[in-house]
Amino acid sequence: xxxxxxxxxxxxxxxxxxxxxxxxxxxxxxxxxxxxxxxxxxxxxxxxxxxxxxxxxxxxxxxxxxxxxxxxxxxxxxxxxxxxxxxxxxxxxxxxxxxxxxxxxxxxxxxxxxxxxxxxxxxxxxxxxxxxxxxxxxxxx
Numbered sequence: 001x002x003x004x005x006x007x008x009x010x011x012x013x014x015x016x017x018x019x020x021x022x023x024x025x026x027x028x029x030x031x032x033x034x035x036x037x038x039x040x041x042x043x044x045x046x047x048x049x050x051x052x053x054x055x056x057x058x059x060x061x062x063x064x065x066x067x068x069x070x071x072x073x074x075x076x077x078x079x080x081x082x083x084x085x086x087x088x089x090x091x092x093x094x095x096x097x098x099x100x101x102x103x104x105x106x107x108x109x110x111x112x113x114x115x116x117x118x119x120x121x122x123x124x125x126x127x128x129x130x131x132x133x134x135x136x137x138x139x140x141x
Contacts, residue, residue, distance in 0.1 A: 001061075001089055003054050003096040011051040012040045015063040018079035025082055043067060049076075052097055054089035062089035066097055071107040073097070094128070 004011075016036050023030040043049040048069055054062040062080035066073055075097070080090045101109055111125045113135050126132065 001054055001056050001087060001092060003052055003093055005096070005100060006051045006053060007044055007047075007049075008051075009037070009040050011053060011063075012036050012044070012065075014053055014060050015051050015065060015077070015079065018060065018063050018081060019077065021081055022079035039065070050097075050100070052093045052100075054093050056084055056087060056089065059084070061087065062093050064090070064093045064097060066101075068101070068106065071105065072110065073101040073106045073108065074110045075112050 013033075016030075016033055019036075020030045039049065044051075049065065049067050052064050052066070053060050059081070061084040063078070064075060065077040067076050068074065075094070078090060078093070098109055111128070111130060114121045114125060116122070122132075
């Protein structure tokens with residue numbers, strides 16, 4: 001497998017294809033493409049994002065979208081093709097992102113929020129040796 005670090009609209013389109021497969025697997029609708037197109041226009045275009053895509057032979061089989069600002073990196077979106085799950089390409093994509101941000105002197109790498117009830121995802125994230133913190137929300141309604 002190979003992993004490419006990308007900054008292009010084509011990489012967003014490739015990620016979006018995987019995003020649709022993943023959302024279908026979970027039984028939820030994907031965001032419309034214009035949502036990701038706007039991310040490209042307003043975030044990648046300002047150099048605040050990267051897209052990592054994993055390829056097996058010629059097939060793009062996993063991808064993640066990361067945002068970054070100052071010296072903080074944030075895992076934002078991830079998707080993969082279920083038929084290649086045995087290759088664990090998503091793990092490789094995360095590892096390559098960690099290496100990329102480390103080489104570029106980022107201080108923090110955030111795996112993003114997870115609902116406490118999502119035990120499987122919490123277990124996966126904790127497998128990376130993370131420090132778990134609680135994010136508090138305030139609603140003025």
